[in-house]
Amino acid sequence: MDQTLKTWYSSNFESRLRGRYITLDHLQPILESYHDKYDISIIGHSELGNDIHLIKIGKGKKTILAWSQMHGNESTTTKAIFDILRFFSKNDAFKSQISTFLKKYTLYIIPMLNPDGAALYSRENANGVDLNRDAQDLSQKESKVLNTLFKDLSPDLCLNLHDQRSLFGLHTGMPAAISFLSPAADADRNNTPERKIAMQLIVRMNRMLQGLVPGKVGRYDDTYNPDCVGDSFQKAGVPTILFEAGHNGNDYQREQSRELIFFALLTLFGIVDTQEGDVEEYFLIPENRKNYRDVILRDVILNDKSSTCSIAIQFEEKLIGNKIKLSPKLDEMGDLDHLTGHREVLVNSAEILLNSQNNLEIGEIVSIISNKNDDSLIYFNKNSINIS
Ligand SMILES: [Zn+2]
The missing domain is CATH 2.30.40 (Urease, subunit C; domain 1)
Structure with a gap:
């Protein structure tokens, strides 16, 4: 890991967002401050009528769609997204890598898909529905917003950003500081071409993360569930990666965890250099256990x-x-x-x-x-x- 980048992070991360309770009220002034830098719009409303924002960055042909806080109490990846926004807007040292990425890709980010759940600090939305089990029914406004955007953009890659509870560890006895999944696209869990793309990207992030949290990267169970958004998008033919920010040591604020997500995203975007690995390496990442x-x-x-x-x-x-x-x-x-x-x-x-x-x-x-x-x-x- 580049030391310049680590140093940059420790003094430039988005310090207006801290801790676990991150609501729309926390995001709004920050989004406001970016209005002349990024294309920020409201793409829909939650069941209680709260705004769901979309941030568009870059001008590239390839599109990445990311969404965070689909589960209202899972805010770590939201903090990391705002760290990325600062990085793109402030980092002179990495200017050429950033502009290369933004010429090649257009990044669409929903920073908070479930603002009602975020305010309640609940996994579910205001109607008590788990949006990550609503991919078939699309019974909730938030689910429809994401699904409509997915269909309109037909992205090249999807990033499904979550937190996992502190009870996840690995068979090695290590805690799962961060976990990933390339979701199954069918009940037989076949390695479809899209799954393989997601697996290879996870392998790249894993290689970088081993330098930061050796032995503490996990792989989520890939039982197919068509009601889960990641599985349904993968089935629709779009490589999708599930990120699970995890718990390590005494990091109850999930501030170390957010930094891991930040560096994982920069690796995914090609801004942090790592070696490519093959699909087999994905299966060597230890599976998450509730241990x-x-x-x-x-x-x-x-x-x-x-x-x-x-x-x-x-x-x-x-x-x-x-x-x-x-x-x-x-x-x-x-x-x-x-x-x-x-x-x-x-x-x-x-x-x-x-x-x-x-x-x-x-x-x-x-x-x-x-x-x-x-x-x-x-x-x-x-x-x-x-x-x-
Ligand atoms: Zn979640």
């Missing part, structure tokens, strides 16, 4: 039992006021050898109490974990960690 949890306490004694066990805690994200809080929920108990914690706490066979009680149920919010014998604190959470 991570936010916190795991190992070697604890619970409920007056004689043997030790482990406890997994998973944070639930809740919108309270205009802040996202993380609520720690008791997720699983047992030996939990199949799981890894983003944070692991070794308790050394102490007898513990959860919230000062015995027999806490799975699903309950855990505020305090203490040592039953000496009352010392093992884990404390004020019922919420503010992450935006």
Whole structure:
């Protein structure tokens, strides 16, 4: 990775967007500030009548269509898109690479397809519909907006931009800091020519990312689902890539994650140089598994039992006021050898109490974990960690 680029990123990323709660109100003033630089239009409205914007950049014959925040609470890729907008408008050092790209390609970006879900911090839209399961029915206004644009543009490449939860890891024991999928175009998961194009592009991004987060790139399950937008576009003959910004370490704000997406996009656009790889290399990227949890306490004694066990805690994200809080929920108990914690706490066979009680149920919010014998604190959470 070019050091100039890394240095540029750390002082020039879009600092007006931070954290997880990104709504149309956050985007509007930034879009406004770009009105004389980019072609920005409103291409439709959400179920609640909010604007859905389209940003058009470049003059090339080849077209790329990207959309972010189809799931309202998945904002990391939206932040990365605005980092890209800054990069295109401000970077003198890479001027020739940028202009080469923008002569060859026209980039169409919907920065927020689901503004109602974004405001609610929900995956679904205002009617509770998952837009990424609405590709056949097209029952929602947001789905129709994307589908109409897809048909009008008939793009050469589609980018379906998402976030994945912190419970995704790889069989190697590494977390999935970022994952990709070249979706299946049929139930047999044949390697259609379009799938192969998407796979090769993923291989290029993976090669670059191995330098930034070695061993932490994942590949999503490719079971065919025609209700998913990526699968339906791939089936329609347009190479489509699913991006899943993931969790790594303590990055609950997903700021490191956004940087990975930024560099992945620059690689895809040919601005960051990497070697090409073949399709076989795509299948060497380890598949995502649900084998991570936010916190795991190992070697604890619970409920007056004689043997030790482990406890997994998973944070639930809740919108309270205009802040996202993380609520720690008791997720699983047992030996939990199949799981890894983003944070692991070794308790050394102490007898513990959860919230000062015995027999806490799975699903309950855990505020305090203490040592039953000496009352010392093992884990404390004020019922919420503010992450935006
Ligand atoms: Zn998603």
